[in-house]
Amino acid sequence: MNAKQDDFARDWRDTVREIEGMVFDMQSFISATFKFKEAIGPEDNAELKIRTAEVRGKTIWQFTKGPESQNLSRSAAKRTLGKLLYETPVDQAHVTTGEADLHCRIAKKGRVLVSRSKLDLERDVAKTRSHDRQKDYPLTRFDSAALLRVLGFTDSQGSMKPSMHAKYRQVNEFLRIVETTLADLAPSSDAPLNLVDVGCGKAYLSFAAKAYLEATAGVKICFTGIDVRESAIASCRRMADALGWTEDFTFVVADIADFKAKIQPDIVMSLHACDTATDEALAFGVESQARAILCAPCCQHELQSKLGTGGPHQAILRNGILKERLADILTDAFRAQILRVMGYKTQVVEFIDQQATARNILIRATRASRVGMHNAVGEYQALREAWGCTPFLAERLAAACSELVES
Incomplete structure (x- = not known):
């Protein structure tokens, strides 16, 4: 040797x-x-x-x-x-x-x-070490029985409905990240925290976050839920009434592109808003100067149509399934980089394992610097030039930062 x-x-x-x-x-x-x-x-x-x-x-x-x-x-x-x-x-x-x-x-x-x-983001080891479902979920740290019953997670006997197990896990993992984000924001103990849930649907996350943070962190929570569907908003209002929370929640039937916040939000959240609805949620967070944005994207189709099928990446783009998956990754890469350009410290993480849902990517952003930082802009422009396309979010925020679009 x-x-x-x-x-x-x-x-x-x-x-x-x-x-x-x-x-x-x-x-x-x-x-x-x-x-x-x-x-x-x-x-x-x-x-x-x-x-x-x-x-x-x-x-x-x-x-x-x-x-x-x-x-x-x-x-x-x-x-x-x-x-x-x-x-x-x-x-x-x-x-x-x-x-x-x-x-x-x-x-x-x-x-x-x-x-x-x-590691930048605290990882929950307990969730990876047990086959049992008796885990240290945030919703088990306080008396959540009434909340879970009203939201439809449990039946009249308090047993978890089989169809709600996956959603229950998603909400809990999202709550962990909300809690970490709250610590980063260091809110005043006597000031309410204003959260806006974009494309709220049945607002499981909004209701759970209010109950959890008020019970465990002692922070007053005020929520605004926005959804374009009247039936979803009507359901949210009924659940708020059942929980006695009518003074703390505002539910609005609106397209997020047309909604203007009356109060500056501390945290803007969006869980699985489809395609450019995710971009509208991110743009709303930026334009309303939210202190933090938490967004779990859903499907990403808009950029796929701009990629074409030729050029130096033809070997990838000629295959439909590869093009689709590439568009998903590239869309979220653009979104994260645009948020950095707009002055947000941004991470892209998995908020739950892929077995629970394939839509397990979360964009977590906290406002940290001024708009148009040179390094962030340069990296974004290099990405745009490499793929020869401008994403919807860049066009949406062009008025706030002209460097996002080609001159």
Whole structure:
């Protein structure tokens, strides 16, 4: 063994020990993904995913290789992973915990390249560690029985309706992010927090956020719900009456493009507003100078028609399904960058796992700087020029920042 091989062996041994410590010794471990240079599973699969779960009160490590999964005890899991990492050539590794991420790549010349990063957004480890549904959901931290019954999540006996499990999880995960955002805003304890729910529908999120934040954070919440459908607004008003909250809620039948806020909103929220309705919600948040914007986009079709089928990206654009998925990603990338141009510190995160809903992307923005910061504008313009199109949101906000559209 030569000096280079000695160096690699030492570096790799140290890295494996760090990975094992994160996977098996940290309570905040979330997940790990390993890509190997050789097949390790069925159908020539070369990828291993690891996560933990609670089964009958015990922690197990679930190893997934392609379509196959195996539940192992800690000792068996550690032996199995160690054997793989030492005996099968590794290409990349990614380990995530509640505090940090570790990325590892083996370079062609045999160097072990490792990068570590702190997390910007607090991650909830409890939700990834249990197969049970007895979890630390925000709506379990106070007496939410009446709220859940009025919203239709539970029946008259207080049991969760099977059809509402997915929506219940979405609302809870959204509440975690609302809570984190509230901490960033540091509201005055004696001033009400004004929230606007755009395309509110049945306003599950609005009702839940008011109940949760007032019960756990002691913050007075005033809400405005906006929806174009009269039937949805009528339903919201009936639920507000049933909860005795008529003084704290305003529900308006309106197109968001035509709505003007009478009071500056602290937080603008939008959960799965379709296509350009998401852009209208974002534009409303920017134009009303909201302190924070939380938006989970739905379908994104508008940009797809502008991409065409030719040019340097023809190999992607000629395939309908790839073009559609590319348009989804590109639309949200444009949206996030435009918010940065408009003075918002912006993150794009997953607010719930994809098994719960494929529409699991959340754009989280808090107002932080002045409009038109040079770096943000330059990155946006480079993105626009690379794809040869201007998104709807840029055109919508052109009056506020002319640099969003071509001169």
